[in-house]
Amino acid sequence: MNRISFLLIILGFVCFSCKSEDKNKVENNTVNINGLLQTRYSKLLEYELDSLAFPRSYSHTNKLINKVPSKDWTSGFFAGNFWQIYKLTGDVAFKERAKQWTAFVEKEKYNAGTHDMGFKVFCSFGNGLSVEDNLDYKNIIVQSAKTLSTRYNAHIGSIRSWDFNKDRWQFPVIIDNMMNLELLFEAAKITADSTYYNIAVNHANTTLKNHFRPDGSTWHVLDYDTITRQVRARVTHQGIADNSSWARGQGWAINGFTMAYRYTKDKNYLMQAEKTAQFFINHKNLPEDGIPYWDFNHPDIPNVSRDVSAAAVVASGLVELYGYTKNKAYLNYSKKVVKTLKTTAYILPANLNIPFVLDHSFGDWSKKKEMDEPIVYGDYYFLQTLLRLNALNTTK
Ligand code: GLY
Numbered sequence: 001m002n003r004i005s006f007l008l009i010i011l012g013f014v015c016f017s018c019k020s021e022d023k024n025k026v027e028n029n030t031v032n033i034n035g036l037l038q039t040r041y042s043k044l045l046e047y048e049l050d051s052l053a054f055p056r057s058y059s060h061t062n063k064l065i066n067k068v069p070s071k072d073w074t075s076g077f078f079a080g081n082f083w084q085i086y087k088l089t090g091d092v093a094f095k096e097r098a099k100q101w102t103a104f105v106e107k108e109k110y111n112a113g114t115h116d117m118g119f120k121v122f123c124s125f126g127n128g129l130s131v132e133d134n135l136d137y138k139n140i141i142v143q144s145a146k147t148l149s150t151r152y153n154a155h156i157g158s159i160r161s162w163d164f165n166k167d168r169w170q171f172p173v174i175i176d177n178m179m180n181l182e183l184l185f186e187a188a189k190i191t192a193d194s195t196y197y198n199i200a201v202n203h204a205n206t207t208l209k210n211h212f213r214p215d216g217s218t219w220h221v222l223d224y225d226t227i228t229r230q231v232r233a234r235v236t237h238q239g240i241a242d243n244s245s246w247a248r249g250q251g252w253a254i255n256g257f258t259m260a261y262r263y264t265k266d267k268n269y270l271m272q273a274e275k276t277a278q279f280f281i282n283h284k285n286l287p288e289d290g291i292p293y294w295d296f297n298h299p300d301i302p303n304v305s306r307d308v309s310a311a312a313v314v315a316s317g318l319v320e321l322y323g324y325t326k327n328k329a330y331l332n333y334s335k336k337v338v339k340t341l342k343t344t345a346y347i348l349p350a351n352l353n354i355p356f357v358l359d360h361s362f363g364d365w366s367k368k369k370e371m372d373e374p375i376v377y378g379d380y381y382f383l384q385t386l387l388r389l390n391a392l393n394t395t396k
Pocket of ligand 1: 073176238248363364
């Protein structure tokens, strides 16, 4: 498919997303998604290949692209963006570049020092596998799942997330970890070895039991006692307070439990995804345009940065959740987010020569880093949302 065909697909998508809207009411700051996204996508192709430096974010202050090695939790997203643009456009130039960036992530398959294997390996090799039946990719996914499994503690029934703060935490598990289960579920399918499936299900069940508050929101970090298996502490690392609702964490829960339902058909997972989704989309502090403040309980709201990445993680998850529940509220939220992100308030200016499309993601409060910047995973989940909406449209 050439770029003209892509134009027609995106045009179809835009029509789909605006179907029930009064077109006269579309704001005049709405960006022409066809032209601008294509310009952006072409810029990604121009970006220099470097096996040791994956573009992660861009600092408006320093005017520098923050580049990271493959061990960083975000390294798989850049390759994933190329795969997803390829899926959207059919332009083989993106596929070729996707393969190159994906190959640079391979050495992570032996890195047992992190739970982020899914983010790294599945967003790169997993996307690649969805494009082509590639035995090497399958083997890398399986080896990565094997390495990730070494972090599983059967006594607690969970995968250990982090190894730092050992003076404070015995066995920390963060809600983000739900996203890494997709790698295990796929490894189970590839190998027919149920070990990976069982680890994923046990981790999801332990998370379901302990990580959620009665209102459906999730804590960020739970610390387990390695002897008694009891929860020692429910705290935050990236949120504003232990009892606050960090926006992207809610997204990992919604997206993660929806994905876990896809593989297991366990209704409890679906119910939790819905409960957290209801908490998110109906929250009194969620702005009208659908892009949350980076923490729902920040005391300075409304003078607080938004988090585009959280919106995109939720929007993508809610397209899938809509597929299972047919609850239009979920689809409406996803469409609203896409509509909002098409505006000049969120899309970076075309003359900014960086390999990202969306501004205003919020990285990590604990490090005081990437606060209100373009971040690679904001684009990743936005592209995933577009793909999922397209798929929904074509299966109707
Ligand atoms: N998994 C890390 C984050 O969401 O920032």
